[in-house]
Every structure is written in C-alpha cells, then in structure tokens.
Amino acid sequence: MKIEETIIKGCYLITPRSFTDNRGSLTKIYHELMFQEMGLDVQFREEYFSVSSKGVLRGLHFQIPPMQHAKCVTCVSGKIFDVVVDLRKNSPTFGKHFCTELDGKTPSLLYVPEGLAHGFVSLEDDSIFLNRSTTVYSPECDRGIHWDSCGIVWPDLDLIISHKDQEMPDFENFNSPF
Template identity: 35%
Template sequence: MTIETTPIQDLLIINPTVFEDARGYFFEAYNQEKLAALGVTIDFVQDNQSFSKRGTLRGLHYQNPPYAQTKLVRVLQGEIIDVAVDIRRASPTYGQHFAIRLSAENKKQLLIPHGFAHGFSVISETAVVLYKCDQFYNKASEGGIRFDDPSLNIDWGIDLKDAIVSDKDLVLPGIDGCNSMF
C-alpha cells in the first residue's frame, strides 16, 4: 500500500498493493495497521455504497462539525470522476478542487478529510461506489455546494445539461453561500 499526496494538503490517494495471477487478483482495500504506519490514523464507523447510471452526478456534500466526516472512497464496479473541494476557510487552497478518476480497474482510493465537500460523476455505463466514514450521518449537520458553481469550474467528465442530479442537489448554493463551519 502506498500513499500519494495531491496539490491540496491532507487530501490523499491510496494505492493498494495488488497481487495478480491466473485466478485473478487480491488486495487489501483497507488495513488499519498499514495505514497507521503511513501516518493515517482514522477510526471508520460506517460504510456507504451507491449504484448509479452513466451521467449521474452526486454532490457536492459535507457535514459540519462535530459530525464532520472523513471519507475513504473507492469504486467496486465502473468508473467515476471523484471530486473534493477544500472548504476550510483558513486553508491556502480554500475553494480549490481536486478531481481523480477512480475505477474498479485502477483500484485507487481517495482519502477525503474533514473540511472538504465531496461529489462524483459516473462516466461508465454504471458504477458501484463504496466509501468508509469516520462519523455517522447526521442530517442536521449536512451541507452542500452546487455542482456547477462557475467559481469552482469543475470538469465532471460528462455533459452537465444531460446530468442526472437529485432535486436536493439542484438547489444547493454556490461555495460563497454554503454554510461551511470549517
């Protein structure tokens, strides 16, 4: 298992060590001891899984303290563009985003700490996404940012006029109007 840094502090890419042979492959998707040895110490308490069709766009979501969530995101089937937006007001990268292709094929994972909004778009026919959280879902603390906020200029890898977006996500404010408490 290796860790890659990103241009945004604390946002990490985790690459598992994959063992392949004639039968297929095996890898440890999560190993608390190995991550701790690499400096990542998080106690995950909840796993979430979603199935989505091509063109689905979910996000950008976050939870405010004290219910803020660190997420470890991976794709079990298909391919997505996974996006994290820095909403830590004191951060030098506030308002900047990082996007990465996560797929069942590349097996990469994105570790998104507290203080980030998260979303993804599906660029394969379908995708199954699994993410671990270090805090339970709390509706009263949730917040979000509009996926097409022009100040963020996110390339979701899909035509936004055809995106499949929830009614809830369509009414989210831009980053300037979000209720981030970070």
C-alpha cells in the first residue's frame, strides 16, 4: 500500500495494490500489520456501506467525545466526491477542507482521523461507499455541520440532501469539542 498525507494533518490517501487477471481483480483494502507499518495503529469496531443515487449528498458528519472515531472510507463501485473538514481547534488546518474523488475502478482509501467532519456526494447512480470506523455509532454523540458552510466547491449537480443534513448548524456556529 502507498500512503500520502493530505493537506490535513493525520488525514491520508491510501492506494492499495490491486491484482488483475482474466477473471477480474482482487484488492486488499485493509491489513492490520500494513496499517501499523504506515503508523496507523487502529482497531476498527464497525463497518457499513451505503448505496447512493447520483447527486445524493451525505454529510458533513462526525461523532463527539467520548465516541469520536477515526475512519477509513472507500468507494467500491461507482464514484464519489469525498470531503473532510478539520474541526480540531489547535490544528493549523482548523476549518480547512480537503476534497478528493474516490472511484471504484481505481481503488483508493481515505483515512480520516478523529476530529474531522466527513461527507460525500455520489457522482454516479448506485455508488457504493464503504465506511470502517474505530467506534460504533452512537445516536447521543452523532453530530454534523452544514454541508454548505465551509467554502467547499461541491460538484454542479442537482443535490439530494436529507432533512437532517439540511438542518445541521453552520461551521461558524459550531463550538468544536476537538
């Protein structure tokens, strides 16, 4: 696996090796020892996937302490525009964001440390997003910031956004616990 730090400290793009032959391909997206060798000594506690139509925006989500988590995300089919926002008050990139495309045809992962909000928009119908996190979902600790309050230039699509995500507080009105 190849690891590259993004502009957000502790947030990494990871490119796994893929093996292709006449049958198709095989891509290993997690291997505990490889992650440890890259300095990412994490234990994932929950894993889930979502399937989204083109234009579906999910985010910007995170969990507050004591259930904050690191996560590792990827797109296994289709394509997504993936975004993180640094919510860590003492970070030099506090309030800054990083965007990348994750494409099921070109496997890559985004490692998101604790204290970052995360979201994405599906660029194709039936995009499958896979999320692995270090804590389990906690409704009491579930939070978010408004998707359109951080200066992110989202893809020019007719966005489909849940009521919950439309009602999230703006970044400017969010008092970060990180």
